[in-house]
Structure formats: C-alpha cells, structure tokens
Amino acid sequence: MKFIKKPINQFIKLETSSSIILFGATVAALILANSPLSDQFLDFWKNYITFSLPGFELSKPIYKWINDGLMAIFFFLIGLEIKREILSGELSHVKKASLPLFAAIGGMVIPAALFTVLNAGNAGGEGWGIPMAADIAFSLGILTLLGNRVPSGIKIFLMAFAIIDDLGAVLVIAFFYSTNLIWANIFVGLGIVVALAILSKFNYYSKYIFFIAGVIVWVLFLKSGIHATIAGVLMALTIPLSRKTDTRSFYEKSKALLDVFLTECKTQGEGEKSVLTKKQLHAIDELEELTENTTSPLQHSEHMLHGWVSYLIMPIFALANAGVAFSFSGDSNLILSLNLAISMVVGNFIGIFSFSWLAIKLNIAELPQNVNFKQLAGVSFLGGLGFTMSLFINGLAYDDPNLIDSAKMGILLGSLIAGLLGYFMIRLTVKPKTPEVSSD
Numbered sequence: 001m002k003f004i005k006k007p008i009n010q011f012i013k014l015e016t017s018s019s020i021i022l023f024g025a026t027v028a029a030l031i032l033a034n035s036p037l038s039d040q041f042l043d044f045w046k047n048y049i050t051f052s053l054p055g056f057e058l059s060k061p062i063y064k065w066i067n068d069g070l071m072a073i074f075f076f077l078i079g080l081e082i083k084r085e086i087l088s089g090e091l092s093h094v095k096k097a098s099l100p101l102f103a104a105i106g107g108m109v110i111p112a113a114l115f116t117v118l119n120a121g122n123a124g125g126e127g128w129g130i131p132m133a134a135d136i137a138f139s140l141g142i143l144t145l146l147g148n149r150v151p152s153g154i155k156i157f158l159m160a161f162a163i164i165d166d167l168g169a170v171l172v173i174a175f176f177y178s179t180n181l182i183w184a185n186i187f188v189g190l191g192i193v194v195a196l197a198i199l200s201k202f203n204y205y206s207k208y209i210f211f212i213a214g215v216i217v218w219v220l221f222l223k224s225g226i227h228a229t230i231a232g233v234l235m236a237l238t239i240p241l242s243r244k245t246d247t248r249s250f251y252e253k254s255k256a257l258l259d260v261f262l263t264e265c266k267t268q269g270e271g272e273k274s275v276l277t278k279k280q281l282h283a284i285d286e287l288e289e290l291t292e293n294t295t296s297p298l299q300h301s302e303h304m305l306h307g308w309v310s311y312l313i314m315p316i317f318a319l320a321n322a323g324v325a326f327s328f329s330g331d332s333n334l335i336l337s338l339n340l341a342i343s344m345v346v347g348n349f350i351g352i353f354s355f356s357w358l359a360i361k362l363n364i365a366e367l368p369q370n371v372n373f374k375q376l377a378g379v380s381f382l383g384g385l386g387f388t389m390s391l392f393i394n395g396l397a398y399d400d401p402n403l404i405d406s407a408k409m410g411i412l413l414g415s416l417i418a419g420l421l422g423y424f425m426i427r428l429t430v431k432p433k434t435p436e437v438s439s440d
Helices: 002-033 038-044 062-088 094-118 125-132 136-145 152-176 183-201 207-222 229-236 247-267 278-294 297-321 334-361 373-382 387-397 401-429
Strands: 048-053 056-061
Touching (some): 002 038, 062 152, 062 207, 062 229, 094 334, 125 334, 125 387, 136 401, 152 373, 152 387, 183 207, 183 229, 247 278, 334 373, 334 401
C-alpha cells in the first residue's frame, strides 16, 4: 500500500501547509479592510490593467484579472485532479467513488435548498450556489492539527468528496452563473477543445501548442459570457494521462546512462572533473528526455502547478476577495449573512451525513477502513467550510457591493463555525495513536 499512500500523503502535506498561507492572507485582508488603510486597500483591486493589440483590447480591474485569469489556472488544476481521480484514482471504481459521490450530492443539494427556503422573500436569492462549495485546503489543514490520530480513510474520503464537489461547482458556474452568451465564441472554443482531445486520444501532446490553444480558448470564453475559468477545466480534460515510457524501461535505460556517466568520471583526470565530457552531456540529455517521457503530461502538469496554485494564486485570490469592512449599519444585509452561514454549516452537515448514511445502509457504499459514523459526522461539518469556491461564486452571483460584502461575512462566519465543529467532533471521536514500545 506504500505506493498508494505516498502520493496521497504528499498531496495532503502540500495542501495543509498551503492552508497556513491561505489563512494568513485571509487574516491580512480582513485586518487591512478594517484598518485606516481600508479605502486604499479595497480601491487598489479596482485599478484597471489594459492589454492592447491592433484590433484587440482587454481592460479589467485587478481583481477581475485575478478572478478570471489566475483562477483559470486554479480551475485547470481542478480539472487535472478530476481526470486523474476518475481514470486511476479514488473515483476509478464504483465502490470507491460511491460514498464521496453521494456525500457530494448531499453537500450540494441540501445547502442550496436550505438557503433557498431560509432566504425566500429576501434579497440575494441568486446566491444559492455559495453554500454548496467545499474548501479542501482548509479542511485538510484542520485534519493536520489532529495529527496522526486521524485515520487515513477520513483524509482520502475528504479529498475524493472535495474533488467531486468542485466538479459540481464547476457545472453550477457553467450553467447557472453564465449570462448573455455569445454562441459563436463558445462553439469555436469548444471546437478547439475537441481537436485537442482527439490529438490526446492518439497520444499526441505538445505543451507549446496546448499553451497557445489554451490562451485562445480562454479569450473566447471570456468574450462569450461563459465564465473564463470553465476554459481551464475543459483544457485540463484534454491532457493525456498515458506515458511514452514504462517504469521498467525507465529503470533499465537510466541505469545504462548513469553507468556511462560513471565510467566517464573514472577515465577523467583530476583537473578535468569539473568539466563534463561529450558522452556525459549526451547521457544527461537522454536522461532528461527519458524522464519527461516517463511522466505523463497530466501528472507532470499537476505536479508543476500545485505549488504555484497553493502558495501563490490562492493567497492572492484571498487577499483580493476576502477583505470586507465589517459594518452593521443599514446597508448590511445581516439576514443574508446568517442564512448563508446556517446553510453552509447545517445544510452541509445534514446533506453530507444523511446521503452518506443512506448510501451505506442501502449497501451502495461502505465506510472507509477504521472510520465510524461519528467521525463521518465530523467530516460532514468540515464539508461546510467553503471558503475559496464560495467567495468565487459570491463574485459571480452578486453585482451589488452590499450583497457581496454581506455574503462575505456569511461565508467567513459559516466557514469558521464549520471548521471548529468539524475539528472538535473528530477530536472527540478519535484516539491518539500510542507509540510502539521497542522489545529491545
């Protein structure tokens, strides 16, 4: 099982360490938004940046470049994770995927329905998609605080659930938060995506062609009315998972190349060891090409992007979007804030836990190993922590600044309560692992 647990542990380590930076960026945004520098901080993100070419111009405020541009890379990474999990991961088998699938459905349907009922007759009803989202970075960060007492089954379930939940959020954005569609741009963009998918089917992939095509599709979607981040997801689905070189061949060929490299080292004089021979240079070039062919384009892209997204893009997004000046004046819609917070916490708990319980009782799914229903209840609370995606949907749902800020307060309150309840619920239901005593 080590070859399965190692990449999962690496993924969790990256996500949880990035959650600290994400949390810091959120706190910084809130402090600045409620400080004497509030106006300068909030107005900074509204400054326009313009890119202009003959016959073409893109002009947007900074926060729009972040939400439409940088977040397209975030959604591209989500698309890569979804494709990998479906083809070879936790979602590749019906039995494995059943529980997180049912949990994600419950975690989307019930919160949205609860918010619609609670907010009926009040302003902001179009924000029903906000409480549906889950934030994997913060959720895994909370699990890390509990140390090794948390069964690996909980972490794997949470990862799979969050990935399916992200897919649901992408579909919601595509179908419900895209307006004034220009179908000509959409069809041309989809045509490019289909062409790339066909090339991928025949195992042809060029990162240069893909990059140029990706930029074109992004611009087409940006100008079409469909949110530009959807282009990131669609482009990710065209990246092939297959490898040109299998691991056995990689081992044998790389060993032969390293043997050549070592032999050349032995034949060099003492004064020449700082300079590589032609054979050594050729060996390095072949080894580099061999390494590139052994890693699939999808896995390589995912590996390269994770750090940039986790440590740079998401914190920048938090800085630009989490800042809200807390105000309880007549302009604030406290009803909207409370309805969103309740829907995030209560709605997700009821939806995730009840749908999971039903799937298990109907023998459609089964609990992960060493996980009980009390721990599942704790994870159900963590599912209500929807920071990043909730803030993103908030920016799509509302145009009124008062509604946007009120929703931000609800998202922050709901995420805080969900995180605390999930932490204490799991902490009370799992026992610390006792260290093994040596027999020596």
